[in-house]
Amino acid sequence: MSGRVLRPAGGRRSVLARLPRVGQEDVLGPHQMLRVRGRSVAWMPPLLLLGAIAAVDFNTSGEFRIISWIVLVPGIAAAICGMWGTAGFAVLAVVTYVLADSAWPHQYQTGLPDFILVAVGGVLALLACEVRLRGERSMLHMRDIADTTRRTVLRDLPPVWGGLEHAAVYLAADSQARVGGDFYDIQPGLHGTRVLLGDVQGKGLGAVEAAAALLGTFREAGYHEPDLATVAERLEIRMRRHDLLVTALGREDGDRFATAVLLGFPADGREEVEAVVFGHEPPLAVGPDGVRPLPPGGGLPLGLGELAAGLPPVHRVPLAPGTTLLLTTDGVTEARDGDGLFYPLTDEVARAVAADPRAADPGRLVAFVRDGTLRHCGGRLADDTTVFAVRRADESADESARKGRLQS
Template sequence: MVKHLMEHLCTTAPATALRPGTPDAAALADPAPDEERVPLHRRGLLPLLPAVLLATFATVDVATSESFRSIVWVVLVPGLAALWCGLRATAVYSVLTVLVYAAVDIHYPGGGLTGLPGFILVMVSGLGALVVCSARLRALRRTDHIREIAETTRRTVLRPLPSHWAGLEQAAAYTTADVAAQVGGDFYDIQPSPHGSRLVLGDVQGKGLDAVACASALIGSFREAAFHEADLADVALRMDQRLRRHQEHVQALGNDESERFATAALINFPTAEATAGDTHVELVNCGHLTPLAVGPQGVRPLKGDAALPLGMLDLTDEAPTSTLVPVRADETLLLVSDGVTEARDADGDFYPLAEDLAAALRRDPSLAEPRRLVRHVRAAAARHAANGLTDDTTVLAVRRNPVLAA
């Protein structure tokens, strides 16, 4: 499944990263370092425990009578080493176990030798430990490689966004319901253009790899349309058309995508020449949660004309329209996915986003700063959710760069 997804993503979106600092090619080609190359102090004291047990078993055996021969218990040492050490350390422990067993048993003062059966048992345990350790390290390398693929997939869908870019200051938090996949149906991006700085936050209906592929198609369409189209509503139309073409392609492959749709909120911060000193943004909302303007004065919704979700705009003759919404210089625009607002507590009540923010701002008006705002919303939603956040959750906070605005 991962291979199929990567092949699809390579044909629908450029390879980019989620956070600043894309790993170089060598880092991507070489999986995580072998456990053998990790220093002992970074792995704790577990690799030393087999040595402690080996010494303990030998000492106890010598100190007790022949009716209690604990030396046979050294067969546990190679197995424990296989679980906690690298291949070379496991081999050393296996050889050391055989030598200690032979030395203690042959020179046992009581004369009650365990004999050849015990020696064979220790030899077999050492060889088995090497096989187990080798298999464990191969599994770890395979897991690390799959994790690299998942991270690259996430970086492909959601490219890195500098905190200060395109005249904006932004912060975002993105968590998927599938922790192993690290990517879901939520998507967001900021695209500078000759017409202003455009941003989008959307949520593809459904979950799984099909939703990820759809999100990848939509985010690629937004990046191109947001740069070339002068009207923000035309950007939404282009994304709607891309979603329907994606549905046709998937259906041609034998899968049913006819009911797939996506909600999205698109916002444009006009250029300084276009604003002429006025502070407003353009908003196109295609079935998404209403964005909020968060400032020291409180929280208010950015109300605009409602449109159907992407993939459903052809159901009516009404095209989406952009709405001019006033925004104060000290306000931050907050966009979230429904994974935030649908977080339920033990009584089944949804997380009251606007009410919680209003109360928090009364206590600390500086909470409107994008990074603090994102951290607060993400933490508050997680605390509210009785069973944890079970859906993809995205929080995006954006405002005009206060340095540039000054």
Template sequence: MRRQELLRVRGRSVAWVPPLLLLVAIAVADYHTIGEFRMISWIVLVPAIAASICGVWGTALFAVLSLVTYVVADSAWPHEHRSGRADFVLVALGGILATLACAIRVRDENRALHMSDVTDTVRRTVLRPLPPGWGGLDHAGVYLTADARVGGDLYDIQPGPHGTRVLVGDVQGKGLPAVEAAAALLGTFREAAYHEAELVTVAERLETRMIRHRGHTVALGRSDGDLPQVLDFARTGGTPTATDVLLGFPDDEREAVDVLLFGHEPPLAVGPDGVRTLSAAAGPPQVRRWRVAAAETLLLVTDGVTEARDGTGAFYPLAHEVTRAVAEDPGTAEPARLAAFVRDGTLRHGGGRLGDDTTVFAVRRRPGGEAPEGGRLRS
């Protein structure tokens, strides 16, 4: 969060309060000190505190106030020991350095906020907003970055003539190469998921797009083009460029979902009766159809959740925690609440730190199955 937002009360900045209170406290304490022990030279701390929480002009103002207060306090009581010129220089120099430090801090903060805005813009461009009920599904998604660099986690919903398809994936790497790969996958998914009748054909289209993308990166001389693709990963057990899970919600079966996994964690079906794993079939990647009750939500997460560690190195027990939460309150299975619960649990387990980008996506059919206008497209 921005420091300015943290130091506001009812919309007004209160960043000036701590250094002002410190200024008054030091002046009062100095009045009550006697002999050669004088507190007034401690006033050099005031602009230092202001530099950490105020703006440049606010810090400069406290530097001047500190210097004026020093001069007044040091000369107001002739019978007391005077700190003298040396401490005057100390307070003046401290104010100047504090103002310079504040200017550097504000510049770096503005640069960080700018980069954060750029990252958010890139993510919004790649991960388009999903309208409520899109494709006849209730959904909730959470994306958290592990650092300032944008990552390659992705998710999307695409309604079409052959049902609604869902994609959740994790592209290897960080920064623009990962964003490029994610954008390539999402663009292909949105077209293939609409036009192709078979879910496995959608996956093949994604694989073809990644092979083409790899050829482009190799031509550019980038090392991210040397990694095998998702289908290669499933066959060889190598390191994939991207891991994906595809879900298909057929129109002809209300309580069915097709699952196709490529190196990704299998989804969890979370409902009032508990939690179960919708694992893939053994052998080469193939579509597996599962029966899913109307009250069950499908939970999909990326490595940021499953590989989150606590101080002892233990992984986050996702299935156990979700099972416990649903047993205590069946309403936790609702998509928005479930996504928020996993997000909070992951952050709490990792002590507020993320080892990898984290995506949590929860989805289930809307009651009644009707999508809002535009959410169920037909040829």
């Protein structure tokens, strides 16, 4: 996944089952990847090479012997097989060499020097295989650490949570990183359900650390605070406190900020949504009636509030039943094609919904934007990319979500 690290976070399982997940791409050794119908065929290349060398050696003249080339067989096995497979081919190479060489008249036999070469080659192949397998195990361990970090930032959510049906896909520009500065979450609370999506400036573990700090504050404030403006203020203060701490520790990344969108769905079921936009692209309201952006808000990113007269305002926007809110990060809005043109997100989504109103379903919408972004940029993501879609669930799903609200 292009650089891929993808994560669906809910929505209709029939759609999201086809979306790759973060953590789904475990590190596999070559012997695990070379499979046909679930069975390993990693043994075939070295076995075919061994047979080919023996056959060619048997059909050449005594002046041109290639049986010593059999030393290549355990070497290839070391690159694609496990330890037992490599050991088996090392022994088989020695046995084949002895049988093939002894079949020739004495004057044409290659003798002891090449026998030692083949035997030593088998031993070295075993050592190389062990080094390779240790590297794979180390990579698996690092992937486990990255997945744990990812689950801390982007926790798993039920398909319907806080009365919201939702779907999300996360694509990392660095296919090895698996997690970056993009973050999102849904927090049911005492005063409705709050949604947060954002993008921390910069990359690396520092960005992940800042994202985790903001999410921790959001999960507490989003649950307890009655006003969305107070939640927004808590997030702004948390970003500043985090920067002060990082600066006090002597690190050079103490001036981070984060663009974000904070949404609030009232607990009384009113057909509206509250939105606070911190220097981010406003969400798109996608429904049967078309596509329209929510008010931009004009606010500065989190952490830069001191440069403005105050925090961005809370906008209350009517939201018709069945309307999905689509939120994306820079990876979508800044995706360019070969001519340097940006991905026309609004136009593409509008055409899709006009052709099929079911495209407004969160799962379908997320998959459509993901595929369109990757197709537009040719799979070369310039930045971490998150596509997140939410809408109010039907009453039966909402009742199920209420039962789990206090368990969050």
